[in-house]
Amino acid sequence: MKNLTTAMRDGDLWPKERMMLQVHNRVAKEKTGKEILTEAEIHALGEGWRPSRNEDAREYNRYLEGANLMGTAEIDAQTTYLGATNSLLRAGRIIDMAWAKDGEHVLDFCKRFNKEEIESEEDPLDLVLKNSGLELERVIHRYAFESLSEDMKKDVLALYPDAGTERQYLDHEETLAEAFNGKRKLTTEAKHKLADLIVASLYNKHASLFRKLKSDSEFSEEYFFSGYYGELPALEILSKWAFYNHQIPQKAEDLLRHLPEDKEYASDSEEVSDLFDAIKKELTPRLTSYAEKHKKDIGEMLKETLLKWLDEGLFTKDFTPIWNSNGKETCNGVATKLPHKEVFKDWLKAKRKAEQTIFGLIDTGELKIEDRVETIKRFRNEEDAFTRPLKLITGESLYSLSGDYSFAADYKKQADDFAGLGGLIVFLRERGFLKQYAVLLKFLELFTRLSKIYEIDLTYKLTPWLAAFKSDLEMLNGEIMMLEEKLHQASYEKHGAAFLIEILVENMLIDLKQVEPDMGGAERYFTEFENNFGSEF
Structure with a gap:
């Protein structure tokens, strides 16, 4: 569009441009409260203008009519x-x-x-x-559990109180059994595969989202160390990394600063839980800082820790999987009637039978x-x-x-x-x-x-x-x-x-x-x- 002052001085405006300027002025007033044209300019563009040709008058009126109709359309839209x-x-x-x-x-x-x-x-x-x-794997798990005798249900629940509804514990134990394949020692391939699976179980794919939400919980960390892999507490993996890499806290205050002050504990388990939480809060930032300082991937560092620990007795001397356990005691304080390995065998039989039933129905359509x-x-x-x-x-x-x-x-x-x-x-x-x-x-x-x-x-x-x-x-x-x-x-x-x-x-x-x-x-x-x-x- 031409410069307005020059155009109006020279009379060099097309009829459409005259109407466009008035529409622009109205928009500016509605959006900012201020007009971009003076009253004299508005008058000169419209009522004060005398077109020399009928064609110009018709064109101007067409765009004027459009502007007026636009106002009515706006009311209907609102x-x-x-x-x-x-x-x-x-x-x-x-x-x-x-x-x-x-x-x-x-x-x-x-x-x-x-x-x-x-x-x-x-x-x-x-x-x-x-x-x-229904989620397929959950159905298989629950259907298998429902098929167990009452005594066997009690033994399974003694191993893991939520085993009736949560499948992760027994799935992990099954993975460990498959990795060892009845032998006392893992093959190199099985060792690497198992380490990868355990590291993957610690990975938090939603960490970036929690950081975006400015969450200060452990879920904002790329890896978090709550829960278990079979009998192995995730926190033990973090602690073992700290031990191997000389990152164990040397001063009591390193942990005390993460503990609530003057708290009276109702039970020993509550106090132990707070202590574990303090260890996690102290070691997790150390893990992250160590990775940044040495330009290493946290997942690779954890895998190296697990591989070394597997060579030193993880799952053979430490945190023995139930497939290889003759014991009856559990960390829940409730003993199983049968040895752990017998409970696990019966569980696998029930699961295979449940799979046969479900997949049979799938095969038949x-x-x-x-x-x-x-x-x-x-x-x-x-x-x-x-x-x-x-x-x-x-x-x-x-x-x-x-x-x-x-x-x-x-x-x-x-x-x-x-x-x-x-x-x-x-x-x-x-x-x-x-x-x-x-x-x-x-x-x-x-x-x-x-x-x-x-x-x-x-x-x-x-x-x-x-x-x-x-x-x-x-x-x-x-x-x-x-x-x-x-x-x-x-x-x-x-x-x-x-x-x-x-x-x-x-x-x-x-x-x-x-x-x-x-x-x-x-x-x-x-x-x-x-x-x-x-x-x-």
């Missing part, structure tokens, strides 16, 4: 936005009502949203079945498995979400499975409970706010086209409206996820299911990316602007 926001707010109140219920009452509330009541073509139960299932990913969206940006790969037995195959299988029976009861959540989500999806959002997207397209004609961004109001709506919808989706967690608890309290359903609720949420722009109330404006501007629009 009305659409306010309607969408109001409808979304009412939807949120339904979630609030559900959240206010406790126990079975929340299940009963959600069951009101069945297919007949919400009058939807989409079956809420189908939505749940497509986005849920009665059960189907899928690789899915659970995305836990508890943060603002999608990239900040936790992800967890899952190998699921599909909900559809479990729900239709015939025969007396406890895992299928547990799944069906829970799926029926969650059908209410599916119905609630379907009901919300079909509310007016999504239809109005679709019209808003069309208005955005309208003002994007007009921005090119008037050579200035005219979406500056619509963009924040859409952003605010998206933010409000994210809050609604967050409330749906919290409700799903509450339903999990209520369903468990009702049925006491041994096989817990996996719900991929993030795939059931209201997704604005799936909403296509819809003409709705914007149609008349597209028609009028096309008539006014022709191919330029």
Whole structure:
């Protein structure tokens, strides 16, 4: 566009440019509160201008009419936005009502949203079945445990109190047994493979996310040293690294500074727990600093530690795996009736039998498995979400499975409970706010086209409206996820299911990316602007 002062002095402005300047002035005033034109300049551009040709007058009037129509379209767009926001707010109140219920009452509330009541073509139960299932390895583990005699269950629980529901301990013990393969000494290949597996179990793939969230917990560290690998405490690996590399604290105050002052302990175990935590807090930064100073990878350092320790007796003299243990005592203070190795043999037999049953049903097509990913969206940006790969037995195959299988029976009861959540989500999806959002997207397209004609961004109001709506919808989706967690608890309290359903609720949420722009109330404006501007629009 030409220099305004010179152009007005020379009378060298096209009719379109005269109107564009006035639109730019209006935009500046609305965005900053200040105009870029004086009253005299505005008058000279419009009312004070006397076109010498009819063609100039017609062109000016065309862009003036477009600017006036744009103001009306903006009002309709705002009305659409306010309607969408109001409808979304009412939807949120339904979630609030559900959240206010406790126990079975929340299940009963959600069951009101069945297919007949919400009058939807989409079956809420189908939505749940497509986005849920049972984790394959958990089913095998639990099915094997359920098949054990009561005495054997007690022995397994003596080894690890959570072994009935948590498979990690026994899986680690099985890995150790496979590594040794019945021999007293590991092969070089088995030693390296085992060291890699143990280091991988310590690795925290979400460390960068916790650091981004400015968390000062151990989860912000690349490796954390809680838990066990079989009988081996992870903290012992860190301590062994410190011993090998002369990083053991030499002064009492090195550990005392991590302990709470003047704390009265209710038990020895509580005091020991705090001491272990102090060791971890002292040694973890030393590990990181050592790696940085010597330009080494922490994982490689830990592997070197494990390889050296394996040569010196790890899993042969220290922390003997249960496959090779004749003992009956446990660190939990409850002895097993059978020697550890006999308990482990019986466990493996039960697990192999469970695998035979489950994989047999898969081979016949009665059960189907899928690789899915659970995305836990508890943060603002999608990239900040936790992800967890899952190998699921599909909900559809479990729900239709015939025969007396406890895992299928547990799944069906829970799926029926969650059908209410599916119905609630379907009901919300079909509310007016999504239809109005679709019209808003069309208005955005309208003002994007007009921005090119008037050579200035005219979406500056619509963009924040859409952003605010998206933010409000994210809050609604967050409330749906919290409700799903509450339903999990209520369903468990009702049925006491041994096989817990996996719900991929993030795939059931209201997704604005799936909403296509819809003409709705914007149609008349597209028609009028096309008539006014022709191919330029």
